[in-house]
Amino acid sequence: MKKAFALSAFVVALVGCKSLVEKGHNLFEAGMYTQSAEYYEQALTEDPHNVEAQKGLALARNKILDKGLIDVRMLRLGGNQTGATLKLESLLRNQIDWQIEPFGAIASTQREELGYATQWLTQQAKQLSQSHYPDKFRYFEHSYAFLISNAQLDPLIANYRAPLQSKAHAQCTQMVSQATQSRFYLRQFAEKYCMSWSLPQNFHTMNEDPTRYSRIRLSPDFTIKLHQTSRQATALNTASLAFKQIFRESLWYSPIGQHTFDLDLTANLEHSRNVKLVSRQKHYTTVEERVNPHNPKDKLEVEVKKAYSYPVTEFTEHFSIDAVYKGVVAKQHLEFKVDDSQTHYTQSHYADFPQLGISPVQATFLDVDMRLDKQMRVLQSHFKAQLERVWEDTHCNGLIGAQHGEYILRCGKIDPKNEFVNSWFIKQFGLAYNEMAALYAL
Template identity: 40%
Template structure:
């Protein structure tokens, strides 16, 4: 039986893979090579040994490269040399990832476009090396790394290194002059920037970060009107621990900070239960022999209704909670609140009488721990988002600080696409924040 099941599973897997390959084949025939490649890739993910899927995938990828080289040529003929170089770089990167080698006519076309790309790279590199932004040149080398390697320009581009290093040294020194006091983010940028350009600098900032916090301190105000007070207290302690962990993952946390953020957390819980004892009736039928009304000498079986009376307890519950936290973060309010209430009615009895189809029944009372835990989860939802929003409010909305490098870098932590962030980076380095982050890991 086990062998039969394994055989059936293998057949189903083979059928599924064949289906994916067939779907890919249909798309391939229609010239939709990218979509076909996706189906072949799915087939290989389900069965890595599928030789047919691998062959089809390689064929589709070669077609993708063929079509891409045509696009490169069209862009070049339209004098869009940057677009042609970008597309050619993408093709070369894909070839490396896909482990494909151009052959025949494809190789000839690719070599020709690389030669044209070489001329563009030489001219563009020379122009960038003559500018006042050495990081533009570094980004150029990163952006076209594969094309530069294929055009064998790595050595010739190194000839610009002395003049680029000289410019970078001036930039490093200009940044270093601003590193002081509470400019911790500028310190990190300058440290990495100067290190990459191999410029030694003696940088120093304050030992204590006055703008951030080392931890949260909670003042709890609890009114727990419930017989499960201890369980509620434990859940609150757990929620506080989670909030502290979230805070230490946030941008507001710094091990160099001295101040602790004071938070007040309140929890008002009210649980009420009434239990009413009642008598419950359950009617049921039994079979009994009775005299046949048509023949006194006979007896017939008839259904007789009887009543079984048993004690029952009727429970009525109400549960309500009001939760909140509140604190002042850099003179901004950090707060949230949640409130809800629930009611429940349930019964219990110990009657065990099979003739009346009765079995003991336990009351389905509210699970106060589960309910309270869900309330705490809803209260803490969005805590990290609120921290980010307050950081954004503090450092991204004050455009008057546009010339303050520290303010720009702090804003960039939460808004990398912010226009005022990128305008500063482009003014300082000639490239946007994302490019700088890629080059220097800031």
């Protein structure tokens, strides 16, 4: 039996894999090379030794590379050398990931575009080395690391980087002077910044942050009335623990936080199922042969009315849940409530009388687990959103320009596209928030 099951599973997997390869072939023929490659990759995930998928993936990736190089050329000829170089950088990264070595016309095109890109990189490096903002040069290195290495420009980059050290030192010194004991985000950023430029500073240990929380104290109050099982009670307790995890993953939590966050979680869960056994009856007419009372030797067909009786079990379910959380963070009240209720009727029987359209029926009960899980996920989602909203209200609105960048950094965590945040970073470092975040893991 086990061997038969294993063989059946293998056949199903083989058919599924073949279908994925066929879809890959169809997309390849339609010129949709990226999508076809995805199907070949899925097929190889199911069967790593599928030769057709291996060949298809190699062809698709070569086509992606070929088309990508054409895009590079068109961008360059259109005067967008920055876009062309970024595209070429991406293609080189893919080649390394895919372990592809271009050949023929593709290799020739790539060499030509690498030549143009090298010229542009050399010009950009010289220009950025004279910039007032050392991090613009650093981001340039980060963005084109593969091309710089491929074009063997590392010695040139190193020569340009050295004079920028003094400018970075000035920036480091300024941030260190502003990063007082209470400016935690600015201090963390200053530490990363100075160390990245090989300018270590002696910072005092940060012991407590009065603006954040190191603990969450959850106070659950559950009223649970269930008809038969305690599984939902366990699920409710498990779901309540997710609130702790959501808070720990929020920006409000820090090991050096000074406060304890108190959250009250109240839930009333009821599920009852009433059972009733009833008798159903269905009338029908049939034809039977009877003896002719006037001529006993003769028989007559007579219509006879009959009733078919069968037992039916009727179920009536009542389900309801009311749940609410309440808490205060940064002097702002958090609260949200969900409720759901339903009365559901269903039945079951084993009667089987096809002539009357009667067949066995199985009862379909409410999926209480699903309904409970749905409402708790809604509650958790709102809790997460409210924590983010309060952080934004606290650190983005009104106070964003205070404390020499402390609130800028805090606001950027939740709103990296904030206009004020980006204007501050551009003014200070010549780069937008996301660009600096890529360099210093903000």
